Each structure stands twice: as C-alpha cells, then as structure tokens.
Amino acid sequence: MLSEAGCGAIEIAAPPQQRVEVDAEPEAVARLRNAARAFARAHGATGDLPGDIALAVTEAATNAILHAYLDREPGTITLICEASRHRLRFRVIDDGCGMRPRPDSPGMGIGLSTIGKLASGMDVRSGDDGAGTEVAITFDAPGVRGPFAAPADAREAALLDAASRIAQSAAWPQEGVERLAELLVGEVGDAVTVDVVDDGVLRRLSARVDGDPELSAWLTDSLPPMKPGTATWDALHGRSPAIVVHDPSRRRPMHGPGERLGLDWWVACALPDRNGRALGIVGIGGRGGRRPVPDDRTVALIAEVAERAAGGLAQARVVDDLRATRRRLEGILEALTEAVTVSTADGRVVWANQAAAEMLGATTPDAIVSASPGSVAAAYAMT
DSSP, rough: OOOOOTTOOOOOOOSSSSHHHHETTTHHHHHHHHHHHHHHTTTOOOOOOHHHHHHHHHHHHHHHHHHHTTSSSEEEEEEEEEEETTTTEEEEESSSSSOOOOOSSSSSSHHHHHHHHSSSSEEEEOOOGOOOOEEEEEEEEETTTOOOOOOSSSHHHHHHHHHHHHHHTTTTTHHHHHHHHHHHHHHTEEEEEEEETTTTTEEEEEEEETOOOOHHHHHHSSSSOSSTSSSSHHHHHTTSSSEOOOOOTSSOOTTTTHHHHEEEEEEEEEETTTTTTTEEEEEEEEETSSOOOOOOHHHHHHHHHHHHHHHHHHHHHHHHHHHHHHHHHHHHHHOOOOOOOEEESSSSSEEEEEEHHTTTTOSHHHHHHOOOOTHHHHSSSOO
C-alpha cells in the first residue's frame, strides 16, 4: 500500500459528480488520490473500498504521467468522479500521446493489472479524436446513489443518454412519457408502464406492449395494480426496485394483467424525488418466455432510467407549481380596485391590472405591458 503520510484530507461536499484537473507532474498524484478517496467516503463507501479506490486512481494517474508525455511537454490529467446507483466510477484522462512503454519503466502493464484486481470493472480507450487516453475504473458500492451511470457497453450508455434527453426536454412529461415508453419497450422489456402519483393517487400516463397495439391500448386504460404483494405496491412503499417472478405452478388472478399479458416477470422502479418519495412508477415486464428474468445489472439499469425520468418529472412539477402560484397571485391582484403594476429594474412594465390600465389612460393592461420601458413612468411625477 502507498503511504498517505503528509497528505491532508480533502473536505468536499457530496455532489453526484466531481471534476479535478491537474498538471501532469508527479506531485499531483496525491491530490487526485485524496480527491477520489474523499469522494468515495462522502457518498457512503466504507471499509477497504475508499483505500482500494485511492490506490487504483494512483496507479492510473502514475501511468499517465510516466507514459503519456514521452518526448513532449507534460500536459494535464483530469479525474472525473461519478456516483451512480450502487456504483462509483473514476475516469482518469490525459491529453498525451497514449500509454507507450518507456525504457526506464518496468512497464505499464503492472499498474493496469493492479487496477484490474482492485476494481469491479476497467475500460481503457483512446480519448476524443484519438488524442490521449481515458482509464475508466468502476467499483461496486452498495448503498451509493446518484444520477450518473457506469454502463458496461455502448447500448446501455445510449439508452441512458436517450432517457436523460427525454426527461430534460420541453415535451416532458406529456408526449415525453410516450417517448420513454417507446424507448424501453423492446429494448429492455416486452411491456412497459409509466404511472405518476397525482394528489396521492397512482395514475397511468402511458403503456406499451411490444408489437401489439391492442394490448397497448388495454394496458394504458388499466388501473395500476395497488394490492400488497405486487411489485408496484412494493416500489411505491419504498422497496424499489421490486421484482415479481411468475410461478408456473400457481394460477394467475383471472382477467388480471399477468394473465392477459402472459407475464413471466415484472420489475417496478419508483421515480424518486430528492427526498426519496415516489413521484411515480416505471414498470417493465417480460412475457411469453421471450426474455430471461433480469439479473442485478439489468435491474440496476432500469432503476437508473427511472431516476433520470424522475429528475425531469420533479422539475416539471416545480414549474407547474410556480405557474399555479402565479395564476393565483394574478387573480388576487386583478380583483383589486386599486391600480397595480409590476415593473423590472429598467422600467419595463411586465404586468398590470385593469384598474391600472384605466388610470393610465389605456384600454387594456396589454397596452401598458407593450409600452416602451420608462414611457409609462415618464408621464407621471414620482414622489
């Protein structure tokens, strides 16, 4: 183990991502090592894990310093720390010429071999446009939560990126929910539902059954299953993600979704707000023996999609609340018999009630709002 003597602890908050950029000099390795360890601890990593992370980042940064800047001036090394659901990922990126062996070094394979033994996963690739090298190191970290993913392949990365774009678009959650269901069905499951909590009631927004428009319409019109023992019930009451697997030896409830769809399994993931409360539920199922029961990684991927969708839903809720508050305030001010205007710092009137319009000699409030900045105030002596 490398000695940590003389290295001060780094005090950091616990954001889901942290970026540290340093000059590619040997003394910078300690800063990257400490930053990675502190990030891991801030997100709940315990036991030997923070030390293993620190050692792995040390090896990756040292390799970059030794091999990436042969026959050229040292550049920079960037460490990007990311927290995802039950995982931590650390990306060490240089802007050099790649990890080439050098005659005075025992070889770059030793450091990478050490990282491979410590981490749950490692990926080494060329940087953008072929310049530099990126070493992505992933650690399993039970209990850690965050919006960033540590995808195992390009398919997962593309799926998560598409889910983020949908959740952050102006179309969310209206037609955006439809797009999310279309994205997930066929890619992750054979049937997908998206439900939201509305005034304490779970309401279905969208549903899709792969290749079956009739069943899609039926599932969209169905009520979300809210009986104890269902995956939806468990996810809504804090046990998310929840999975139910059909036992062929037991008869399904008559006319229920399991029987109608021929479900083999169903995964339900809450759409959590920042306080962990469920804003809704994403449900994904396999039917007709088409897909195996999802493993832990697939369930984690579904949960990651749900978290990204939840971020967009929470933002939409905030905007809706602000709009409702504005409508209530405007209603109150409009009912006043006194003249009321709201102006910006440069004198532009952005709102006026009817009483203000009449007092200022205008027919409607719109005439006041559309006036050039300062023209309304210029007609009066302010005291």
